[in-house]
Amino acid sequence: xxxxxxxxxxxxxxxxxxxxxxxxxxxxxxxxxxxxxxxxxxxxxxxxxxxxxxxxxxxxxxxxxxxxxxxxxxxxxxxxxxxxxxxxxxxxxxxxxxxxxxxxxxxxxxxxxxxxxxxxxxxxxxxxxxxxxxxxxxxxxxxxxxxxxxxxxxxxxxxxxxxxxxxxxxxxxxxxxxxxxxxxxxxxxxxxxxxxxxxxxxxxxxxxxxxxxxxxxxxxxxxxxxxxxxxxxxxxxxxxxxxxxxxxxxxxxxxxxxxxxxxxxxxxxxxxxxxxxxxxxx
Amino acid sequence: xxxxxxxxxxxxxxxxxxxxxxxxxxxxxxxxxxxxxxxxxxxxxxxxxxxxxxxxxxxxxxxxxxxxxxxxxxxxxxxxxxxxxxxxxxxxxxxxxxxxxxxxxxxxxxxxxxxxxxxxxxxxxxxxxxxxxxxxxxxxxxxxxxxxxxxxxxxxxxxxxxxxxxxxxxxxxxxxxxxxxxxxxxxxxxxxxxxxxxxxxxxxxxxxxxxxxxxxxxxxxxxxxxxxxxxxxxxxxxxxxxxxxxxxxxxxxxxxxxxxxxxxxxxxxxxxxxxxxxxxxxxxxxxxxx
Numbered sequence: 001x002x003x004x005x006x007x008x009x010x011x012x013x014x015x016x017x018x019x020x021x022x023x024x025x026x027x028x029x030x031x032x033x034x035x036x037x038x039x040x041x042x043x044x045x046x047x048x049x050x051x052x053x054x055x056x057x058x059x060x061x062x063x064x065x066x067x068x069x070x071x072x073x074x075x076x077x078x079x080x081x082x083x084x085x086x087x088x089x090x091x092x093x094x095x096x097x098x099x100x101x102x103x104x105x106x107x108x109x110x111x112x113x114x115x116x117x118x119x120x121x122x123x124x125x126x127x128x129x130x131x132x133x134x135x136x137x138x139x140x141x142x143x144x145x146x147x148x149x150x151x152x153x154x155x156x157x158x159x160x161x162x163x164x165x166x167x168x169x170x171x172x173x174x175x176x177x178x179x180x181x182x183x184x185x186x187x188x189x190x191x192x193x194x195x196x197x198x199x200x201x202x203x204x205x206x207x208x209x210x211x212x213x214x215x216x217x218x219x220x221x222x223x224x225x226x227x228x229x230x231x232x233x234x235x236x237x238x239x240x241x242x243x244x245x246x247x248x249x250x251x252x253x254x255x256x257x258x259x260x261x262x263x264x265x266x267x268x269x270x271x272x273x274x275x276x277x278x279x280x281x282x
Numbered sequence: 283x284x285x286x287x288x289x290x291x292x293x294x295x296x297x298x299x300x301x302x303x304x305x306x307x308x309x310x311x312x313x314x315x316x317x318x319x320x321x322x323x324x325x326x327x328x329x330x331x332x333x334x335x336x337x338x339x340x341x342x343x344x345x346x347x348x349x350x351x352x353x354x355x356x357x358x359x360x361x362x363x364x365x366x367x368x369x370x371x372x373x374x375x376x377x378x379x380x381x382x383x384x385x386x387x388x389x390x391x392x393x394x395x396x397x398x399x400x401x402x403x404x405x406x407x408x409x410x411x412x413x414x415x416x417x418x419x420x421x422x423x424x425x426x427x428x429x430x431x432x433x434x435x436x437x438x439x440x441x442x443x444x445x446x447x448x449x450x451x452x453x454x455x456x457x458x459x460x461x462x463x464x465x466x467x468x469x470x471x472x473x474x475x476x477x478x479x480x481x482x483x484x485x486x487x488x489x490x491x492x493x494x495x496x497x498x499x500x501x502x503x504x505x506x507x508x509x510x511x512x513x514x515x516x517x518x519x520x521x522x523x524x525x526x527x528x529x530x531x532x533x534x535x536x537x538x539x540x541x542x543x544x545x546x547x548x549x550x551x552x553x554x555x556x557x558x559x560x561x562x563x564x565x566x567x568x569x570x571x572x
Contacts, residue, residue: 014378014381014383014386017374017375017378018378018385018386018389021375021378021389021393022389022392024451025392025393025395025396025455026392026395027411028396028404028407028408028411028451029395029396029399029404029407031407031408031410031411031418032403032404032407035407035410044416045421046416046417046418046420046421046422046424046425048418092315093315093316093319094316096312096313096315096316097312097313097315097316099312100308100309100310100312100313101313104305104306104308104309104312105309106306106309106310106312106313107306107309107310108313109309109313112313112316112317112320114567115320116316116320117567117570118563118567119320119324121505121508121562121563121566121567122508122512122559122563123508123509123511123512123513123533123559124512125512125513125514125533125536125537126511126512126532126533126536126552126555126559127324127327127328128514128536128537129331129536129537129540129545129548129549129552130327130328130330130331130549130552131323131327132540133327133330133331133334133545133549134323134326134327134330137330138322149319149323150323152319153319153320153323153324156316156319160316184304184308185304185305185308185309186308189312210398213400214399214400214401216400216401216402216514216515216519217514217515217518217537221537221540232400232402235402235403235406236402236519238406239406239519239522246410249406250403250406250407250410252403253402253403253404253406253407254403256400256402256403257399257400257403257404260398260399260400261395261398261399264394264398265391265398272459
């Protein structure tokens, strides 16, 4: 193989983009990792690699050896429970709605879909204030259900949209054949529809789960007790003090960021196709 | 299938005269959970919010608050500068990432990370990098020049600019991914034909790529603007609205009033955001309905 001058310049041009992209992407994440493996003094010295890397910070976080970390495991568990509940409930609500709209062609289905899409476009931060007020009226403030229900409300519209798009692609002959065999809509839903929709259901469930896991604003508005909040709010509380143990904050942050990153890579195939298909259709 | 067609199909049959079929009954039952969620957690809160925000006095207070007018300008700067910079970079990078190289494929796996991981740890990491005393940025400046670097987040303009940088860092991968999908949908023979005609890479972009992508690009820009209007994290976690409340955007300002127990001001701020949000939302709805 002969490397022409032209090929070398092309490669050099690509590297000229690739290297800055790598640094840009990884710098804040590397910084997080750097702090998590640095002893306290070294973390603040501005070195790019600690003289004595250590896992001591992880030990301190896991053993909750700082008053900021008193509820670390409890908050981790809260994050887990709230995300799992959001994922399951969103799937339930959205799958039923998408089936009714797309397969049963129910009356008002189109209207509901339009309203859902409208909700999806309204920025969630603007819904936060009215929702906070009404959660108070419903007596749900400081109850984890408030956060779960808020996240289901935010995740459902997009979930319905993506599932409806996927569901429209299934051939109608399937339903007709099932009806000929005497299947009720519920049987069609359970035996025909759900198995065929499995990949989209994985994408949508993961989307809702990650949305809830990563959420900060709603979590800190709707919950306040240290034993109720999610890990993201626990992390935000570090900000309150001037003498925050930054190396422990970064370590906790890294631990908190690992599950979503792992889940993303495991379900990458479904996520990317689901998202690119649903987010922008044109 | 388009949205308008769907609603037409649903509304067209003379449903009222026909007895409800079993399928219809099932359909309504299956639609009910979402409709319930929508009524209880969207319609009622928004309606109640608008009701609470009905007093003109709140708006007078709001417009007398210099922090509010500042937040409007910050929000507009975010939309015009932040979003357009982000989308242009995404457009360029989508071209870079469709180039077939093994190392570019590996890089694309890492590139998605900012979007996949939660905001709070990474934004706090960036915040600490900019710390004037211990941050890594000023350490490097000190080592290179022997001078102390600036107190980055203490200058309102710089702090707002860094909020935009954080926003771009966080959401660039998502939009690049969407634009990559757009580029991959362009038929390869268009490029082959233009190669035969001896087109330069700029000409290929100008006459092949851009005409096929411009609709997608516009849609993405508008959608990104809508969501950025509600971007609370980038500003709140980096600057907290400071210094001296000069970097607030509408999304963080509403929450600030709420925290100060000025609920009517808070809701009024949300209402004031509507003239910015609604035209964009309607634009998006129309595009999706096409």
